[in-house]
Amino acid sequence: MRRVLITGATGGIGRTLVEEFLDRGWFVGIQWRGDEAEARRLAALAPGRTSLHRADLSLETEVAAMFNGAAFHTLVANAGKYESRSCGIHELSLEQWDRTFQNNTRSAFLCLKHFLKVQQQCGSSECSVVLLGSTAGEFGEALHADYSASKAALKGLMLSAKNEIARICRSGRINMVSPSWTLTPMAREFLSNPAAIGRSLQTKPLRRLVRPEDVAKAAVFLADPALSGHITGHNLMVSGGMEGRVLWSPEELDASSV
Numbered sequence: 001m002r003r004v005l006i007t008g009a010t011g012g013i014g015r016t017l018v019e020e021f022l023d024r025g026w027f028v029g030i031q032w033r034g035d036e037a038e039a040r041r042l043a044a045l046a047p048g049r050t051s052l053h054r055a056d057l058s059l060e061t062e063v064a065a066m067f068n069g070a071a072f073h074t075l076v077a078n079a080g081k082y083e084s085r086s087c088g089i090h091e092l093s094l095e096q097w098d099r100t101f102q103n104n105t106r107s108a109f110l111c112l113k114h115f116l117k118v119q120q121q122c123g124s125s126e127c128s129v130v131l132l133g134s135t136a137g138e139f140g141e142a143l144h145a146d147y148s149a150s151k152a153a154l155k156g157l158m159l160s161a162k163n164e165i166a167r168i169c170r171s172g173r174i175n176m177v178s179p180s181w182t183l184t185p186m187a188r189e190f191l192s193n194p195a196a197i198g199r200s201l202q203t204k205p206l207r208r209l210v211r212p213e214d215v216a217k218a219a220v221f222l223a224d225p226a227l228s229g230h231i232t233g234h235n236l237m238v239s240g241g242m243e244g245r246v247l248w249s250p251e252e253l254d255a256s257s258v
């Protein structure tokens with residue numbers, strides 16, 4: 001039975017990832033930090049095919065303990081945090097910058113590091129990693145530079161790791177899934193703003209927001225060697241064909257001054 005560890009498993013995308021992997025017969029390690037009740041609910045969906053792992057992923061001691069003795073073929077590094085308060089770079093506090101990098105970038109790095117350590121120790125020949133990026137890492141996001149930079153950094157981590165993972169593990173692969181706005185609690189504030197939703201949909205031929213299932217199915221595809229065994233170093237955008245951002249409203253533009 002294939003075994004996957006999913007981080008941030010009690011969040012909006014995380015719980016759908018758990019359900020999707022369980023539906024496909026995988027053993028699922030459920031990493032959680034704050035929401036024990038939800039972690040237990042998820043574990044009870046498939047008794048004997050789940051395990052629970054409590055950890056703050058910004059702390060290396062806790063990440064190392066989580067991987068100690070754990071034999072997973074796949075890591076889905078999904079945990080992350082978006083500061084919903086909008087803030088320009090000139091006012092962004094160092095504290096927020098560091099906190100965002102801790103939750104998004106440092107956590108993914110630490111999980112990847114200890115996952116690879118285990119693969120090396122057990123001489124594994126096949127493994128896969130899926131990182132959760134964001135369209136913000138690809139297109140940027142004004143007033144959320146901490147978040148977009150922390151997600152863009154994951155792409156650099158992935159591109160380096162793809163050349164290392166295949167040395168550790170003959171068929172080792174790492175890829176990324178980058179959703180645009182997804183219907184989860186993380187997007188609560190955005191979802192309460194119809195004008196922002198409108199601006200977002202203007203950039204997407206498919207004219208709808210992402211559902212957690214869209215992300216989970218893409219992650220399963222990239223995780224499973226039977227489906228994507230020759231794909232590595234790829235950033236799969238799950239964004240309905242998003243082309244970028246709407247930057248100006250018509251009243252901010254003056255066609256006569258161009």
Ligand SMILES: NC(=O)c1ccc[n+]([C@@H]2O[C@H](COP(=O)([O-])OP(=O)(O)OC[C@H]3O[C@@H](n4cnc5c(N)ncnc54)[C@H](OP(=O)(O)O)[C@@H]3O)[C@@H](O)[C@H]2O)c1
Nearest residue numbers: 008011012013033034056057079080103134181182184186
């Ligand atoms: N929703 C969107 O619109 C969207 C769009 C693009 C990308 N994404 C990315 O998709 C991933 C999942 O997002 P989501 O919408 O499911 O968000 P969510 O509902 O807020 O869930 C995020 C999860 O990550 C966990 N987490 C954050 N920092 C952690 C840390 N240092 N240690 C342990 N756990 C930590 C949270 O645990 P706690 O409950 O303990 O805080 C929570 O379970 C994130 O990486 C996010 O950046 C989301």
